Amino acid sequence: MAKPTAAAWMARALQLARRGLYTTDPNPRVGCVLVKGGRLVGEGWHERAGEPHAEVHALDMAGDSARGATAYVTLEPCSHQGRTGPCAVALIDAGVKRVVLAMGDPNPEVAGRGIAMLREAGVEVEVGLLEEEARALNPGFLSRMTRNRPFVRLKMAMSLDGRTAMESGESQWITGPHARTEVQRLRARSSAVLTGVDSVIFDNSRLTVRASQLGLDDADAIARRQPLRVVVDTQLRLPQAAACLREPGRTLVATVMGHDAERRARLEAAGAEILVLPADQNGRVDLVALLRYLAEQELVNEALLETGATLAGAMLDAGLVDEMQLFVAPTLLGGEARPLFALPGLTRMAQQRPLDILDIRAIGRDWRITARPGRLQD
Numbered sequence: 001m002a003k004p005t006a007a008a009w010m011a012r013a014l015q016l017a018r019r020g021l022y023t024t025d026p027n028p029r030v031g032c033v034l035v036k037g038g039r040l041v042g043e044g045w046h047e048r049a050g051e052p053h054a055e056v057h058a059l060d061m062a063g064d065s066a067r068g069a070t071a072y073v074t075l076e077p078c079s080h081q082g083r084t085g086p087c088a089v090a091l092i093d094a095g096v097k098r099v100v101l102a103m104g105d106p107n108p109e110v111a112g113r114g115i116a117m118l119r120e121a122g123v124e125v126e127v128g129l130l131e132e133e134a135r136a137l138n139p140g141f142l143s144r145m146t147r148n149r150p151f152v153r154l155k156m157a158m159s160l161d162g163r164t165a166m167e168s169g170e171s172q173w174i175t176g177p178h179a180r181t182e183v184q185r186l187r188a189r190s191s192a193v194l195t196g197v198d199s200v201i202f203d204n205s206r207l208t209v210r211a212s213q214l215g216l217d218d219a220d221a222i223a224r225r226q227p228l229r230v231v232v233d234t235q236l237r238l239p240q241a242a243a244c245l246r247e248p249g250r251t252l253v254a255t256v257m258g259h260d261a262e263r264r265a266r267l268e269a270a271g272a273e274i275l276v277l278p279a280d281q282n283g284r285v286d287l288v289a290l291l292r293y294l295a296e297q298e299l300v301n302e303a304l305l306e307t308g309a310t311l312a313g314a315m316l317d318a319g320l321v322d323e324m325q326l327f328v329a330p331t332l333l334g335g336e337a338r339p340l341f342a343l344p345g346l347t348r349m350a351q352q353r354p355l356d357i358l359d360i361r362a363i364g365r366d367w368r369i370t371a372r373p374g375r376l377q378d
Contacts, residue, residue, distance in 0.1 A: 003038040009072040010102055010130045016045040016054070017074045017137055022188045022222045023048050026299035028075055028105075028141040032058040034096070036069040053078065055087040059094050067095030074134045076105035076127075079113040088114040091123065098124040102134035106145040139322070140191065140301025149291040150303040152194075152320055154312060155186055156340060157327040163337035164309065165202070172203065177213075178364025179327045183306075184213045186325060190227045191300035196311035197233035206243045207251075207306070228252060228298055231272075232311055234284045236263055240270040252298075254285050287318055313342035316353065316373065324355070326369040 016031030024030075024046050032054035034042035042065065044057020052060075055077055059066050077087035077099070091099060099118055104127060105111060118125050135142060143151040157175045158164050164174070173180070187193055188209045195207060211223035226249030231238055236259045244251050245267075253272045256279040264274050275293065278286045294300035305315060315321050326340075343353065356374035360367060 006072070006100060006129060009033050009035055009070075010074070010100065011133075012040075012043070013054075013072045013074050014102070014130060014133055014137065016043055017134075019045050020047055022185075022216075023225065025049065025191050025225070026141075026144075026301055028138045030054040030073065030075045032074070033072045034058045034062045034066055034069045035072065036062075036065055041065040041069055053087050055090055059090055062094075068097050069095075070098040070100060071096050072100045072129075074102045074137070076101055076103065076110055076112075077114040077118070078105070078107075078110050079117050086114075086117075088117040092118065092121040096123060099126070100129055101125065101127045102129055103127065103131045106142055108145070138301075140303075143322070144295045144299070144301050149288075149295045149320075150191065150300045151322050152291070152303050152305055152315065153186065153190070153323045153325060154305040154315070154321045155183060155325045155327070156306075156312065157183075157329065158340050159329055159331050159333040159337070161332050161334070161337075162340050163333035164340055165338040166333060167336045167338065174331070174333075175327045175329045175366045176364045179329075179366045179368070181213055181215050182325075182327070182363055182368065184210060185216075186304050187227055188214060188222050190302045190304040192228040192230050192294060192298065192303045194230045194232070194303050194305045194307070196307045197231055197235075197237050198310065199306070199308045200231055200238060200242055200244060202308070204243045205306075206247050208244075208247045208249070227304070228294075228300065230254060230290075230294070230303075232285050232287075232290070232307075234279075235259075236267065236274075238267060238272065240266055242270075245271040254290050256283070256285055284314070287315060287320055291320060309339050309342040312340070313344075316341060317343060319373070321373060323358075324369070324371045324373075326371065327363065328367045328369060330365060330367075 013031035013033045017029045020029040027049045031045045042058040042062030044054045046054045079086050079088045115125050140151040193207045207229045208226055209223045211219040229244050229251040231253045233253050233255050236255050251272050252275055254275045254277055277289045280286045354374040355371040357371050359370040
């Protein structure tokens, strides 16, 4: 039987890293495989922030067999002392002779230092094996480190005629239970769920991860880490009785200056945390400032945007949407129902907003379209 290739070992490390999809936040998802004499001697993945990194788990499993082994790691080993020790040092001390990395770490505290430390110790280092797959596993961490804002994933459910709710605002439920399970998993992998106050008023959504709908073996443990709930509310209209204020975890209400102290105090007493941000040119919450705050203060990697046409359109118009998850139900809501996006001012075909379709697949009775904002073709 042929021995596994280097790509196969790295694919295994990526598979391990994916086990931390719902739990490592705000750290990246990382996997590590140790190979010696063509056979696996150790493997591990980063499970939770503050706990040992992937390399440490793999080294613990390998024991003395780590000496002279090759490590396949999905992200450059850290070189600094954080809540855990530097993994580059752990690999050196264990006697690993070669390290194959999928990609370097964009974190300015690492950014090549781990690689340099390994090479200075005489460890052979290669970088770039299955890099595209490794980057796809950590879009939020990469975005926060390189763009100082979260990766924004927009989720919307619509009818076949592109409508998201009836004229009254009624929208539950357009899609079926399988699609709603997928939405729960999108929430579970996100650091924050971002919405507009109108959506909260109409739907009174809890904006939480519900274990009963995840369909995962470790659903209860995953649901214990609730994403930050962020409500964009320029006029501070969030009802004190909103369901999201009564749920476990935090609800951050982003607003602007100028509201009376009594209104703010009532919301704070109901459980909201008020974040006052600059206003944009239209007097609304500056969305760029909000995302910057989430990246810097809250360490938000991936933000799931679940909202109505107005905020969705504003985020898209500002170039702040990185990916769309559009769930399409085989039903029609009619011309009076609410549209997917509010994009005023589009009057000519040259102004249309093209999308690049990445994936289309059936989810129960519905369809899921994964797309990203694209460019008009010449």
